[in-house]
Amino acid sequence: MRLKARLEREWRFLRSLRRTLGRVKSIATDSPNLICDDLQAAVEKWRDRPAMTFEGRTVSYGELDAIANRYAHWGKGLNLRRGQAVALFMPNRIEYFCAWYGLSKIGVVTALINNQLTGAPLAHCLNISGASHCIVDAETAPAFEEVKAELESPMHEWILGDARGEQRDLVQALKSCSQLPPDREVRAGMTARDTCLYIFTSGTTGLPKAARITHVRAQLYMRGFAGSTGARADDRIYVALPLYHATGGLCALGAALLNGGSVVLKKKFSASNFWEDVVAQDCTMFVYIGELCRYLVNQPEHEAETRHKIRMAFGNGLRPDVWAQLKRRFRIPDILEFYGSTEGNVSMFNFDGREGAIGRVPRYLRKRFNIRLVQFDVETETPIRGPNGFCIECGPGQIGECIGKIGGDARAEYTGYVDKAASDKKVLRDVFEKGDAWFRTGDLMKQDAEGYFYFVDRIGDTFRWKGENVSTNEVAARLQEAPGVQEANVYGVEVPGADGRAGMAALVTDEAFDLAAFGEHVARELPSYAQPLFLRMMPAMETTGTFKQRKVDLVREGFDPGQVKTPLYFRDPDKGYVKITKTVFNKITAGGYKI
Incomplete structure (x- = not known):
C-alpha cells in the first residue's frame, strides 16, 4: 500500500511538471514573440468570454484588449519610444492590467509602483523608474502631489478621474485613441530579452529596488502558472493580492487569462468578507501570500467557508502551522505552494501538496534544475568555502543558502535590478568550478532525502x-x-x-x-x-x-x-x-x- 501511494505521488509530480514545462519550453530570449503576443493570442481565441470582473463590472477578453489598445495608442501619441518607462501608481482595477499590457504592445516599459507608498519611498521608486509620465487615480493622486518637489526630473501626472491644476485628464485622452491593435511594426526588432516591466521589492529592510522583468520573465510567470495550476476555461480565479506584485499581477492573471478563464479582481483583501465573496462570485481558485491564509484561519467560523467551489489555492509563503488548518477547516482539495523571487532565476513547485514544503527537486531530475543549497556562515553572512576555494553543497537536512546557476536559456537567465551594482551583489562566482556564476536568493533552506525543499529564513533575519x-x-x-x-x-x-x-x-x-x-x-x-x-x-x-x-x-x-x-x-x-x-x-x- 505504501509503495502504491508513493508511485501515485510520483506520477502526480511528473504529470504536473510535464504540464508546466510544456507551457514554457518554447520560450526563448531571442524570440520576437513577446508577452503581449501571448495575451493577444488568448484574446483571439476567447474574445467573447468574460475575462475580468471588478466591483460589479465584467469585461470580455475583447473588451479588455480594446482598453489596452487605447493605452498603446495613447503612448504612441506621446511619442514614447521602446525602452522608455511610464510609472503606474494605482490600486487594483481593470485598467491596471490594461495599461501595462497596452504599453507593452509599443515596447514601452511600465514601472509598477506600490500604491501604498508615500513620501520618500514613493519619490525613490518614481525616480529610479526613469519615467517621464505617471498614471494615477483619485486615491493615489494626493500622494503623488506631495512628492512632486522631490522628483529628480519633471513627471507628467495623468489621472483616471477629475483633473485639477497641472494634472492631465487620462479619461478624455483615451477616448480619442483607437481600440484597434497598434501595428506590430512598432515593435519590430524587439526580442523577449527586452524589458517589459519594473517590479519593486517590498522594502521590508530598506528602500525598494526595481527588478527588471523582461518579456521572457513575464512569459515564464504567466505561462508557468497557466500550466502548473491546471486552470481551465471554466475557472474563476479570485485575486485579492495587489497587481503591482508578481504573484497577483502575473502568476494569477496568467493562470486565468492564458487558459480562457476569468479573473475576479478585488481592490484589496478582506479576511472577514473573503468566503462570502468567493461563494457569491462562484470562484474555483484563489491566489495567496502566506500571511493572507493566516488571517483567514484566525477569523471566526463562517457558514460560507465550506460552501465554496474552490478546488485549488496557489501561492507562496504558507507557513506549515497554517497549511493544515487552511486545507482541513476550509476543505480545499489542493494547495499548490511555489517558490520564486521577482528578480532571480530560481523557481520550484510543490506539486503533490507535501505540507510545509516550498518545492521539490528529486535526485533523478537534479540535472534538469539549476537549484542548489550551499553551506552558509550566518555570522559573516557568506557561503562557506572549502580548502579548494569552492562552495560546499549541503546534504539532506543541512541548512544552507539557495542559489541558482546563471545560464543563457530563458529559465536560467538572471536579469537583476535596474541598479547594476545591486544586481552584481546578488551574483556568487566560482561556486563549484572556476568561472561559474550563481544567483544568490538570500534565503536559507533545507532539503530532505526525497528532494523536498523547506524554507528556513531570510539571510539577515536569522541571527546568532x-x-x-x-x-x-x-x-x-x-x-x-x-x-x-x-x-x-x-x-x-x-x-x-x-x-x-x-x-x-x-x-x-x-x-x-x-x-x-x-x-x-x-x-x-x-x-x-x-x-x-x-x-x-x-x-x-x-x-x-x-x-x-x-x-x-x-x-x-x-x-x-x-x-x-x-x-x-x-x-x-x-x-x-x-x-x-x-x-x-x-x-x-x-x-x-x-x-
Whole structure:
C-alpha cells in the first residue's frame, strides 16, 4: 500500500511538471514573440468570454484588449519610444492590467509602483523608474502631489478621474485613441530579452529596488502558472493580492487569462468578507501570500467557508502551522505552494501538496534544475568555502543558502535590478568550478532525502545568539501557537556588552493572552538560546502591501522605552517577563543582568 501511494505521488509530480514545462519550453530570449503576443493570442481565441470582473463590472477578453489598445495608442501619441518607462501608481482595477499590457504592445516599459507608498519611498521608486509620465487615480493622486518637489526630473501626472491644476485628464485622452491593435511594426526588432516591466521589492529592510522583468520573465510567470495550476476555461480565479506584485499581477492573471478563464479582481483583501465573496462570485481558485491564509484561519467560523467551489489555492509563503488548518477547516482539495523571487532565476513547485514544503527537486531530475543549497556562515553572512576555494553543497537536512546557476536559456537567465551594482551583489562566482556564476536568493533552506525543499529564513533575519543560529521564522511559528497570540514578528537586537544579537518579538495579542502563561510556553517550546529576551506589544503589525512583516523600524527602535510607546518586556533570569522601565533599561544596558 505504501509503495502504491508513493508511485501515485510520483506520477502526480511528473504529470504536473510535464504540464508546466510544456507551457514554457518554447520560450526563448531571442524570440520576437513577446508577452503581449501571448495575451493577444488568448484574446483571439476567447474574445467573447468574460475575462475580468471588478466591483460589479465584467469585461470580455475583447473588451479588455480594446482598453489596452487605447493605452498603446495613447503612448504612441506621446511619442514614447521602446525602452522608455511610464510609472503606474494605482490600486487594483481593470485598467491596471490594461495599461501595462497596452504599453507593452509599443515596447514601452511600465514601472509598477506600490500604491501604498508615500513620501520618500514613493519619490525613490518614481525616480529610479526613469519615467517621464505617471498614471494615477483619485486615491493615489494626493500622494503623488506631495512628492512632486522631490522628483529628480519633471513627471507628467495623468489621472483616471477629475483633473485639477497641472494634472492631465487620462479619461478624455483615451477616448480619442483607437481600440484597434497598434501595428506590430512598432515593435519590430524587439526580442523577449527586452524589458517589459519594473517590479519593486517590498522594502521590508530598506528602500525598494526595481527588478527588471523582461518579456521572457513575464512569459515564464504567466505561462508557468497557466500550466502548473491546471486552470481551465471554466475557472474563476479570485485575486485579492495587489497587481503591482508578481504573484497577483502575473502568476494569477496568467493562470486565468492564458487558459480562457476569468479573473475576479478585488481592490484589496478582506479576511472577514473573503468566503462570502468567493461563494457569491462562484470562484474555483484563489491566489495567496502566506500571511493572507493566516488571517483567514484566525477569523471566526463562517457558514460560507465550506460552501465554496474552490478546488485549488496557489501561492507562496504558507507557513506549515497554517497549511493544515487552511486545507482541513476550509476543505480545499489542493494547495499548490511555489517558490520564486521577482528578480532571480530560481523557481520550484510543490506539486503533490507535501505540507510545509516550498518545492521539490528529486535526485533523478537534479540535472534538469539549476537549484542548489550551499553551506552558509550566518555570522559573516557568506557561503562557506572549502580548502579548494569552492562552495560546499549541503546534504539532506543541512541548512544552507539557495542559489541558482546563471545560464543563457530563458529559465536560467538572471536579469537583476535596474541598479547594476545591486544586481552584481546578488551574483556568487566560482561556486563549484572556476568561472561559474550563481544567483544568490538570500534565503536559507533545507532539503530532505526525497528532494523536498523547506524554507528556513531570510539571510539577515536569522541571527546568532549564545553561539547558536536562531531562525526568526521558526521562532515566530512557535510563538504563534501560544494562546492569545495573533501575530508574532521576531528579530534580533544588539545588547551592549553581549556577543551576537538577542531575540526580540513584537506581538499582537487578544484577550486570551496571559504573560505568565506565555512565558511558560516559551520555556517549554523553545531552547534557551531561541527564547525571546525582549517582547514588544503592538496594536497591529506593520506590513508591506503583500503582507510581509516589516522589521527595519522595529530593529532600529529596539527595546528602548524612550523610543517605544507601547509596552515592552524583558525576560528576567529569576522573575520571567517583566516590564521594561527606564530603570530596567539602564540596568540592561549597563550589564546589570546576566543574560
